[in-house]
Every structure is written in C-alpha cells, then in structure tokens.
Amino acid sequence: MKRAKPFVPAFYIVFLMLPIYWLLNMSFKTTNEILGSFTLWPNNFTLENYTTIFTDPTWYNGYIDSLTYVGINTVISVTVALPAAYAFSRYRFMGDKHLFFWLLTNRMAPPAVFALPFLQLYSEVGLFDTHIAVALAHALFNIPLAVWILEGFMSGVPKELDETAYVDGYSFPRFFIKIFIPAIIAGIGVAAFFCFMFSWVELLLAKTLTSVAAKPIAAVMTRTASTSGYELGLLAAAGSLTIIPGAFVIYFVRNYIAKGFALGRV
Amino acid sequence: MTGKFTNQKAWFLVLPVVVLVAFNALIPLMTVVNYSFQESFGNNIFFWEGTKWFEEVLHSDRFAASLGRQIVFTSIILAIEIPFGVAIALSMPRKGPWVSVCLVLMALPLLIPWNVVGAMWNIFALPDIGLLGKTLNALGFDYDYTQQPISAWFTVILMDVWHWTSLVVLLSFAGLSSIPEAYYQAAKIDGASSWAVIRYIELPKMKRVLIIAFLLRFMDSFMIYTEPFVLTGGGPGNATTFLSIDLVKVALGQFDLGPAGAISLIYFLIILLTCWLFYTLAMKDEAQ
Numbered sequence: 001m002k003r004a005k006p007f008v009p010a011f012y013i014v015f016l017m018l019p020i021y022w023l024l025n026m027s028f029k030t031t032n033e034i035l036g037s038f039t040l041w042p043n044n045f046t047l048e049n050y051t052t053i054f055t056d057p058t059w060y061n062g063y064i065d066s067l068t069y070v071g072i073n074t075v076i077s078v079t080v081a082l083p084a085a086y087a088f089s090r091y092r093f094m095g096d097k098h099l100f101f102w103l104l105t106n107r108m109a110p111p112a113v114f115a116l117p118f119l120q121l122y123s124e125v126g127l128f129d130t131h132i133a134v135a136l137a138h139a140l141f142n143i144p145l146a147v148w149i150l151e152g153f154m155s156g157v158p159k160e161l162d163e164t165a166y167v168d169g170y171s172f173p174r175f176f177i178k179i180f181i182p183a184i185i186a187g188i189g190v191a192a193f194f195c196f197m198f199s200w201v202e203l204l205l206a207k208t209l210t211s212v213a214a215k216p217i218a219a220v221m222t223r224t225a226s227t228s229g230y231e232l233g234l235l236a237a238a239g240s241l242t243i244i245p246g247a248f249v250i251y252f253v254r255n256y257i258a259k260g261f262a263l264g265r266v
Numbered sequence: 267m268t269g270k271f272t273n274q275k276a277w278f279l280v281l282p283v284v285v286l287v288a289f290n291a292l293i294p295l296m297t298v299v300n301y302s303f304q305e306s307f308g309n310n311i312f313f314w315e316g317t318k319w320f321e322e323v324l325h326s327d328r329f330a331a332s333l334g335r336q337i338v339f340t341s342i343i344l345a346i347e348i349p350f351g352v353a354i355a356l357s358m359p360r361k362g363p364w365v366s367v368c369l370v371l372m373a374l375p376l377l378i379p380w381n382v383v384g385a386m387w388n389i390f391a392l393p394d395i396g397l398l399g400k401t402l403n404a405l406g407f408d409y410d411y412t413q414q415p416i417s418a419w420f421t422v423i424l425m426d427v428w429h430w431t432s433l434v435v436l437l438s439f440a441g442l443s444s445i446p447e448a449y450y451q452a453a454k455i456d457g458a459s460s461w462a463v464i465r466y467i468e469l470p471k472m473k474r475v476l477i478i479a480f481l482l483r484f485m486d487s488f489m490i491y492t493e494p495f496v497l498t499g500g501g502p503g504n505a506t507t508f509l510s511i512d513l514v515k516v517a518l519g520q521f522d523l524g525p526a527g528a529i530s531l532i533y534f535l536i537i538l539l540t541c542w543l544f545y546t547l548a549m550k551d552e553a554q
Contacts, residue, residue: 112510117294246377
C-alpha cells in the first residue's frame, strides 16, 4: 500500500511504550534512588523489589489468587457460552432477539452500580471472599461477550457442515464436540482470550468481593501503597509483573485480535 | 438471519447462560430498585419512600456536577480517540511481518490491569520524579496534577488516550483489512485521489466497526472508575470525581442506600438510552 506512513504508527508506539518503560525503570531502582534523584535509567541496578515479591507470600499469593479466579471465570464463561452461541447462530426461537439484546445490556452496566448489591448477594449465599464469587461476578459481562464473539465466528461456518453431519448419523452432542468445536477453535481461543483479559484487568468488583483468602494482586498493590509508606519500587515491580500474563496470551491470538475486538463481526 | 429454522428446543442450549446472567444481573438490579424507593435505619427495616430519592438526586448539585464532569470527559475522549485511532489505522502497513508486531505492541495497554494503569501514570506524571511531569516542568509549564485541576484533567485524558486509542486502531484496522484489493485497483484506474479513496472506499467500509468502537468507548469511558481513582482519587478537590467514583463514595463509603440506588438506576438508564439512540440513528442511516 503506497499510502502507508510508517512514522505515524512508530510515533504512536513510542508514546505507548514510554510509561511502561518508566514503570520498568522504577522497578529496578532502590527506594532511595527513586526519591533522591531523577535518572533516566537505574544507576544502582537492583532486583531487590522482585526478590521481595517472589519470597513474600502476601505478594505472590495475590498473583495466584488473581490467576485462579480469572481461570475459573474463563472456563465457566466459554463453556456456557458455546451452546448458547450455537443456538443464536443456527436457530430461531421464541424471544431470541430480545434475549440477545438483554445480554448486550449487561455489557453496559457500570460495575460501580453492581458493587454493593454483589457484596450483599455473595455474602448472603456464603461465597464472600472466595475465588468462585469473583469468577461468577465477572461472568456478568464476560458471558455476553463470549456469546457474541462465538456467535460471530459460528455464523462464518457454513450450515452445510451441520447438515452433512446429521445426514451421516451424528447425534447433536457428538457432532458438536467432534466436528463443530474443532471448526471454530480459533473463535474459542479468541473468546477465552477476551474473558481472560476483562477478568484480569477488572478491579472494582474483585476488590469488593474479597478480603483475605482470595485477595487479587491489584488489591494487594493498593493496600501496600496506602499502608507501608511509599514503596514505589516495590509497587512498580508488582505492576510490571502484571503486564506479563497479558503479553503472553496476546501472542497466541495476534492474528485474530482485531476480529475479536470487533466482537467477531468484521 | 436467512436460512435459520425455528426450533424452540434451542432454549435448552441458552438456558445455562440465562440462569447465570439472570442470577448476576436481576437479583442485584432488584436490590438497587428496592433501595431506591425505600428508607432504611439499619437492621434491615425499610420504609416506603416513593420517588423521594429520585427527586433528591435529580435536584442535588453534587449529582449534577459529577454528571457534568462525566459528560465533558466522555465527549473529549471520543473527540480525540476516534479520529486519532482511524488516522493511525489508515497509516499502518496492511501486510507483512510488521503488522503483527504493531498489533501486539499496540494491544499491550489494553491488557494491563486498570489499577496498574493508574499507578503507572501516577509514577509517570509525578512532577518531581516522573518523566512526564519533570519534562513538562522543565519546558516551563507549571504542572502538578495533585494540586491543579487543569493538570489533573490533562493527565486523566492523556492516560485514557494512551489506554484506549489502540482499541479504535484495532477495530478500524480490522475493517480496513476486509476491503478487497480490487476496490483499490478500480480506484487507481479511475484516477481517484488518496482523499477520495479514504472518503468513498475506506470510511464507508469502516462504518460498522466504527459504530462498535464508538459504542464501546462511550460505555467504558462513561463507567470509568479505577484509573482516575488510583491516579487522582477524584481530586484535587472534586475536580476529577466522575459518576462511578461519586457513586462508590455514596454506596460503599457513606452507605446511603436510598440515594445510591436512585443514582445507580439513573446512571444505568443514561447509558442504555444513549447506546440505543445512537445505534438506532446509525443503523437508520445504513438502511437508506
């Protein structure tokens, strides 16, 4: 394409990387160097902040807790969304359009509106401060998301595939698992990626629904920032580590990422 | 929608989703509705109050102020991120090894937990030890986002542009990639200028994804909580107290359940109505 102007995206990427660089820079500095001087790179390079995180259970348990509820949420959301998305993409049934729209409205609900009712609801059913509570709460916006993404991908699969399989004598569950799921495996990957991502980045609900046993890493960070003085280096190291899971999963879906953000509808 | 056949048994396939989402959406929503019409003095004893809380909220200066700030913020965000994102997508290479590199790097900010985004910009913008703050002050600007409302707004907006413009870029790019090469060849044969190519081929083809981009950016910026909360805590004063921050203060801070319920319902309705209105208008245009 002759109109490609590589310097525009290049500038933009530099702009994106600057704050991330600054966070990494801080994470390799000692608290004294951070507060005492302004340096563009660490003069007394130290791994002390990272050592603290990997040896102190309150820190590394935060990561384990976060990854646990994010994992549970991803599995639940994708599993229940698969048959639903199939129904929406293949059949017409009573109230289907209303149902689809109602699911959509849950993506528009501000988490701040749900924070207090969720706290009461999950305390009432005895799930407060468990991984499953956060996983279920995040399902509020992740299930609709997974349904749309999967529906988008499934609509791209010709109906002849289903019909041929039924003619060949496949039952619905066998067809679904043996033939259909392999055909939309990319879509499942993308849906899982987005569930992972939106559960990983959300903090308000995760923080409200947990106190000790299932505290997400994000909440550990906020509490550290307010209690143990101003340990910027430690905070920066913890922040840098939270970027890794995202960067890791994004690599696997790089070819589908744009389609996924368009909710499978490009 | 063609080629679908009616099958009421499809409800069984949808049932798990309906049960889970209903548990999560309807029960809390009913709680909110309950609170918004009642008065509580603790011990779970409630008195019917009718529309008192709604009238109180709609007449309060505090709600009007945070709603006003929210509308200004969302308008600025949309006015910057949509054109900026489209421009970047248009100037990106369409094929080759650099595409993946660009997309992965650009998507990175979208995958950082929101409180880390706030903390990162907090460190980045501090006037004494942050790169941005230090640079601006060295250039002669009097910049301190912890003290001056203007600086705080500048920082919150720049942070959001940093955080979310990539979403618009990715969506626009997906729209552009779906344009067949033949369209460009036809334009070339007709001697179309590059502006004409943008105006008559690329923008119309991007319309669908741009509607999605606009809707997503509207909803998410209207619900913004964590990033400004971590960055400025809503301050200095109340300068960056947006709707969600105010609502959490009322609901979880002061435990004023009645007003919190009323604010919640009004808040949710504003988002629903705006999305519906925008979508209807955008699609009506499509049909013509």
